[in-house]
Amino acid sequence: MWEYTEKVKEHYKNPKNVGTIENPDAVGEVGSMACGDALKIYLKIDKNGIITDAKFQTFGCGSAVASASALTEMIIGKSVKEAENLTNQDIADFLGGLPEQKMHCSVMGKEALEAALSSFKGEPTEKKIKGRIVCGCFGVTEDKIREVVKHNTLNTVEEITNYTKAGGGCGKCKGDLQKILSEEVAKRSNGKKEKPLTKTQQILKVNSILENYVAAELRKDGGDIELVDIEDNKIYVNLQGSCKNCPSSNLTLKNFVENVLREHISEDVEVIEA
Amino acid sequence: MSEKIVYLDNNATTKTCQEAIDNMIPFFAEQYGNPSSMHDFGGEVAQYLKKARKQVAELIGAADPNEVIFTSCGTESSNMAIRGLTDPHKKHIITTKVEHPCVLNVTKHLEKNHGYEVTYLGVNAEGELDLEEFKDSIRDDTALIAIMWANNETGVIFPVEKMAEIAKEKNPKVLFFVDAVQAAGKIPVDVKNTKIDMLGISGHKIHAPKGVGAIYIRKGTLITPFMLGGHQERGKRGGTENVSGIVALGEAAEQALNYLDDEATRVKAMRDKLEKGILSKLFNARVNGSRLHRVPNTTNISFEYIEGELILLHLSDLGICASSGSACTSGNLEPSHVLRAMGVPFTAVHGSIRFSLSRYTSNEEIDYVLKQLPDVIHKLNAISPFQKELKELKEIKESAKALKCALGDKRCCEQ
Numbered sequence: 001m002w003e004y005t006e007k008v009k010e011h012y013k014n015p016k017n018v019g020t021i022e023n024p025d026a027v028g029e030v031g032s033m034a035c036g037d038a039l040k041i042y043l044k045i046d047k048n049g050i051i052t053d054a055k056f057q058t059f060g061c062g063s064a065v066a067s068a069s070a071l072t073e074m075i076i077g078k079s080v081k082e083a084e085n086l087t088n089q090d091i092a093d094f095l096g097g098l099p100e101q102k103m104h105c106s107v108m109g110k111e112a113l114e115a116a117l118s119s120f121k122g123e124p125t126e127k128k129i130k131g132r133i134v135c136g137c138f139g140v141t142e143d144k145i146r147e148v149v150k151h152n153t154l155n156t157v158e159e160i161t162n163y164t165k166a167g168g169g170c171g172k173c174k175g176d177l178q179k180i181l182s183e184e185v186a187k188r189s190n191g192k193k194e195k196p197l198t199k200t201q202q203i204l205k206v207n208s209i210l211e212n213y214v215a216a217e218l219r220k221d222g223g224d225i226e227l228v229d230i231e232d233n234k235i236y237v238n239l240q241g242s243c244k245n246c247p248s249s250n251l252t253l254k255n256f257v258e259n260v261l262r263e264h265i266s267e268d269v270e271v272i273e274a
Numbered sequence: 275m276s277e278k279i280v281y282l283d284n285n286a287t288t289k290t291c292q293e294a295i296d297n298m299i300p301f302f303a304e305q306y307g308n309p310s311s312m313h314d315f316g317g318e319v320a321q322y323l324k325k326a327r328k329q330v331a332e333l334i335g336a337a338d339p340n341e342v343i344f345t346s347c348g349t350e351s352s353n354m355a356i357r358g359l360t361d362p363h364k365k366h367i368i369t370t371k372v373e374h375p376c377v378l379n380v381t382k383h384l385e386k387n388h389g390y391e392v393t394y395l396g397v398n399a400e401g402e403l404d405l406e407e408f409k410d411s412i413r414d415d416t417a418l419i420a421i422m423w424a425n426n427e428t429g430v431i432f433p434v435e436k437m438a439e440i441a442k443e444k445n446p447k448v449l450f451f452v453d454a455v456q457a458a459g460k461i462p463v464d465v466k467n468t469k470i471d472m473l474g475i476s477g478h479k480i481h482a483p484k485g486v487g488a489i490y491i492r493k494g495t496l497i498t499p500f501m502l503g504g505h506q507e508r509g510k511r512g513g514t515e516n517v518s519g520i521v522a523l524g525e526a527a528e529q530a531l532n533y534l535d536d537e538a539t540r541v542k543a544m545r546d547k548l549e550k551g552i553l554s555k556l557f558n559a560r561v562n563g564s565r566l567h568r569v570p571n572t573t574n575i576s577f578e579y580i581e582g583e584l585i586l587l588h589l590s591d592l593g594i595c596a597s598s599g600s601a602c603t604s605g606n607l608e609p610s611h612v613l614r615a616m617g618v619p620f621t622a623v624h625g626s627i628r629f630s631l632s633r634y635t636s637n638e639e640i641d642y643v644l645k646q647l648p649d650v651i652h653k654l655n656a657i658s659p660f661q662k663e664l665k666e667l668k669e670i671k672e673s674a675k676a677l678k679c680a681l682g683d684k685r686c687c688e689q
Contacts, residue, residue, distance in 0.1 A: 012587060013591065036600065037581070057659035058659060060581050061583035061600070062587045165607050
């Protein structure tokens with residue numbers, strides 16, 4: 001038994017805006033019988049770009065009906081532009097949340113809306129298949145998976161299945177899903193690192209790494225290290241104490257100091273003796 | 275949830291019968307001794323296990339009660355039979371595509387991790403096996419054949435007695451296991467007059483409580499114990515006996531045997547009434563599975579172009595409990611493997627509803643369902659995006675009915 005919120009129950013028991021619109025200004029259709037859910041929405045849009053009416057028909061479970069019903073409630077009275085910004089999470093939030101395994105119902109609502117709005121804007125209405133199909137069982141494309149992973153900040157293959165159904169059939173594509181996921185997660189964390197550090201921040205960061213991970217080790221052998229300068233990816237240091245005259249000081253620099261800095265900063269760091 | 279509960283999900287689990295409850299209670303706080311103990315307080319409990327063993331043996335027609343081993347559930351019984359294989363040179367298993375997961379997931383495990391080759395026999399549109407194909411699939415290195423007696427989703431009965439004959443004729447050393455979880459208590463089972471070697475049953479499907487089951491292992495059948503531990507169940511299944519559960523299972527088995535006739539007559543009549551009523555009232559209803567070879571309590575009906583979970587949720591609000599083969603009701607996203615194996619089209623598989631009755635079902639309850647269900651289906655038909663398809667289906671059904679009528683089949687004009 002699923003744990004549906006009262007709001008979800010209210011919407012599947014007595015769905016709002018069921019039916020069709022005669023001479024609609026936009027129609028969006030997603031899903032198929034084979035996949036177990038399908039949704040068709042009809043919109044009436046006035047000359048100011050305001051959605052004045054929305055109706056739907058769906059083949060799906062309780063949460064699919066509730067998501068579609070919620071969607072129509074949410075977009076009536078909104079402008080096309082506002083509707084375009086609606087996310088699947090907004091639909092889920094409107095319903096007080098959906099069970100994780102049913103998140104794909106909110107994604108289907110978002111997709112039907114997208115399809116309807118592109119038809120309104122005169123974009124080709126036939127189903128566009130963007131990108132290669134990753135999940136053959138449910139016909140889910142790479143583009144869709146990447147988009148959903150990105151927008152919902154997903155972190156596991158299981159979540160991808162809950163949101164898109166991909167991987168929920170034979171499971172053969174799970175390796176592919178993991179690969180896509182890893183790529184998207186990497187992009188996400190790279191995105192965070194993009195803010196460039198100021199020169200002072202760079203010096204502070206490198207100094208603290210040297211102090212915490214390098215100097216203590218060198219001091220055990222009576223040596224020490226000092227940061228001299230930073231120039232792009234080049235870090236200039238001075239080895240001191242017993243390190244200064246040690247015949248293997250170059251090895252220490254390259255094998256130890258450089259490795260530590262690469263690990264904490266970036267793979268292309270180069271350590272040079274000043 | 276509605277106050278009135280109409281429970282038509284007896285293939286999922288059943289109400290524990292009062293006789294079983296009454297008999298099991300003393301073993302919690304009064305006769306709580308361990309039947310393996312040396313003192314009389316515990317030792318006396320053993321006689322109740324003996325009685326229960328005899329009661330279960332009678333239900334399934336075992337020649338000797340010692341051929342009955344108590345387990346924790348039907349799933350354990352299946353695991354025990356399949357994982358207990360001993361001959362390292364025989365690595366072929368035959369089963370069907372429509373088995374319960376407690377068989378399918380075990381054979382898949384052996385296939386993946388233990389070098390077994392498994393033949394999965396398909397079924398026809400009625401959910402029936404091809405016996406010629408079955409015969410051809412038996413090899414010299416076939417270690418085990420695992421076939422269910424009755425299907426949990428459709429109720430379709432496989433001719434396991436005949437299949438065991440065929441199997442032993444072709445390969446006398448092959449082991450024949452039957453998952454009889456959905457057959458015991460619904461149709462006569464008499465293992466002693468068959469060539470079946472092992473047979474599993476579950477307590478909670480025959481009005482015993484959850485957490486107890488049994489497996490019949492014919493004398494002389496060699497299998498390695500699955501649950502290793504003490505000497506209980508003559509070394510075939512370790513672990514202190516679930517005394518209260520076993521006593522309840524024994525009592526429930528005795529009751530089930532007494533009610534077999536009722537099942538074949540009154541329960542069957544109610545099932546047929548429900549099925550006929552639904553088919554006559556709803557044009558997009560169709561029965562899944564053979565109506566000829568079926569346990570008397572089950573009907574699996576698809577409502578085309580609407581989705582099963584949605585039907586169940588609406589029925590649940592009316593207090594009606596059933597289940598569905600729809601993808602949405604399971605944890606995974608695939609619809610029923612049984613209906614897919616039968617080639618039931620997607621238009622129908624997602625909208626399949628299983629009604630399973632029991633001796634506690636009443637005629638009034640069937641009338642209530644027949645009164646309420648059409649409104650639910652009409653309401654949900656209206657939500658479906660497949661309006662054109664529904665309209666076409668309605669026209670086809672109506673013209674077929676008119677044709678029958680014209681040909682003088684009175685039954686159709688009565689409705």
